[in-house]
Amino acid sequence: MISRLAPYRRILAPPGALAFTAGNLMARLPAGMFGVSAVVMISAAYGSYALAGAVTATGLAATALVGPWTARMTDRHGQGRVAVPAAAVAALGSLALVLCVRLHAAPWTLFAAYAATATTPNTGGMSRARWAYLFRDDERALHVARSFEQAADEVCFMLGPVLAAFLCTALFPEAGTVAGAVLLFCGIVLFAAQRGTEPPPVPRQGAGAAGRAAVPPVLFTFLATGAVFGAMEVTTVAFAAAQGHRGAAGAVLGLQAAGSCAAGLLYGLRPPRDRFRASVAAMAALMLLPLVAARLGGLWLLAPALLVAGMATAPTMINGMAHIQRTVPPGRLNEGMALAVTALLGGIAAGSFAAGAVTDSRGPATAYAVPVVASAAAALIAAVTLRAAPAR
Numbered sequence: 001m002i003s004r005l006a007p008y009r010r011i012l013a014p015p016g017a018l019a020f021t022a023g024n025l026m027a028r029l030p031a032g033m034f035g036v037s038a039v040v041m042i043s044a045a046y047g048s049y050a051l052a053g054a055v056t057a058t059g060l061a062a063t064a065l066v067g068p069w070t071a072r073m074t075d076r077h078g079q080g081r082v083a084v085p086a087a088a089v090a091a092l093g094s095l096a097l098v099l100c101v102r103l104h105a106a107p108w109t110l111f112a113a114y115a116a117t118a119t120t121p122n123t124g125g126m127s128r129a130r131w132a133y134l135f136r137d138d139e140r141a142l143h144v145a146r147s148f149e150q151a152a153d154e155v156c157f158m159l160g161p162v163l164a165a166f167l168c169t170a171l172f173p174e175a176g177t178v179a180g181a182v183l184l185f186c187g188i189v190l191f192a193a194q195r196g197t198e199p200p201p202v203p204r205q206g207a208g209a210a211g212r213a214a215v216p217p218v219l220f221t222f223l224a225t226g227a228v229f230g231a232m233e234v235t236t237v238a239f240a241a242a243q244g245h246r247g248a249a250g251a252v253l254g255l256q257a258a259g260s261c262a263a264g265l266l267y268g269l270r271p272p273r274d275r276f277r278a279s280v281a282a283m284a285a286l287m288l289l290p291l292v293a294a295r296l297g298g299l300w301l302l303a304p305a306l307l308v309a310g311m312a313t314a315p316t317m318i319n320g321m322a323h324i325q326r327t328v329p330p331g332r333l334n335e336g337m338a339l340a341v342t343a344l345l346g347g348i349a350a351g352s353f354a355a356g357a358v359t360d361s362r363g364p365a366t367a368y369a370v371p372v373v374a375s376a377a378a379a380l381i382a383a384v385t386l387r388a389a390p391a392r
Contacts, residue, residue: 007144007269014134020127020194025152027087027123027187030180032160032257034059034094034117035230035352036249037176039237040168042110045101053234053356055097055110057349060230062118064345071122071338078201079126080192086119087188093117094181098174121188124153125337132325133199146322147268150314154261161233161253169246217385218323219343221280224378225316226347228287231355231370232256236306238356239364243298252303256310264314276319277382283312284372284379291368347374 012018035056042052074082093116100109131145164176233253240249286309293305324336351374358367 007141008148008265011131011135011141011145011148014197016194016197017134020130020191020197021152023187023189023191023194024123024127025156025187027121027184027191028152028156029160029163029187030184031153032157033164033176033180033183035233035348036161036164036237036253037168037174037180038097038114039234040165040246040249041098041101041173041177043237043241044173045104046107048360049234049238050356050360051107051110053352053359055107055114056234057230057353058111059093059114059117060345060349060352062115063120064342064349066118067120067122067342067345068335068338070119071125071335074121074126075335076201079129079198080195083121083123083126083188083192086121087185090117090120091181091185093119094177094184098177102174120184122338122341123188123191124149125341126191127152128321128325128337129199130197134197143322144268146318146325147264147314150318150321151261151264151268153317154257154264154310154314157253157257157260159254161249161257162251165246165249165251217381218276218320219339220385221276221378221382222320222340222343223347223350224374224381225280225283225320226344226349227351227354227374228283228347228371228378229344230348230351230353231367231374232290232306232351234352234355235359235364235367235370236302238359238367239294239302240299242364245299248299252299252306255303256306256313259307259310260313263311264318267315267318275315276323277379279312279315279319280375280382281379283309283316284375286312287372287375291372294365294368 012021038056038059039049039052042055043049046052070082070086093113096113096116097110100113128146128149131142131149135142135145160180164180167175167179236253237246237249240246240252289305289309290302293301321337321340324340327336351370355367355370358370
């Protein structure tokens, strides 16, 4: 088994690769913390999952709008000059949300505070841009690096909810958000300090270059896929609370990320090939499992269903990001991947809101139908509109 993981050891061998990866992981961990922390914190203080879902949806929607602009500045001026001040503003927005909840301020203040987190840097996109720069002449190593990045995403989404749920229940409801803000800023500072692996900035070459040929089909597919993620998070938190195990929500969500992480690492050992449509179709089929498990049993049945359902997520994301990287101009890589993240965040926002509304009106077990519908839409979009991306 150790010998099979040798490709992953090789991509970490270049000078500076291990150091920027450490900062990258620290900065990305809060991505798995903020949603769960906000839902637990707001629902505990205000007694409404619909409000919690709407606030998190607002923050994600704001990030989706601001993210491409931040990424464009990153392409033009360099990661180090843009990421640190952007992370500082985002961390202050999270702390403002904590203050509003602590003071039980009017609900509109929650929306305003969380919208300030829109400047959160796309650390995953910046890291993928570094791998593309380091392995620009080695497609096999770049495929392994893409798989590693997706596995890193899943590790963060696996550990993040667990850490957030623990902090929010063992300490105080706002603890998860406070810890996430500190980790985000410190991780970005460490990541940005690794200047040797940073891609050089590229002068602007015309508006709209990234994504013109790119990839409306991929972006629409990512929009529907994001709705799966957002709905699953809100619904699982509510389902665990309804079962009398609110503190277990993070661990149960972590199992979905664990399945995706394992699938991503194994996928990286396969030869590079465009399998985007097949992986989206598999995701749509597997999303039926949590719905069935929630209707038939409790957390004991839902947990393994989420583990299996997560196994199609990483291949979907790996193939989608690879499609975008092959399509956008090299000087707009951060922007191109930010557009993908924008689509994901827009979907997460919609999925969070829809799942919160269905949970409040019909119960969390029924709300598992939201990710089923969203994943089916993603599969239909990919099957009808997507073609293999040409190699650059």
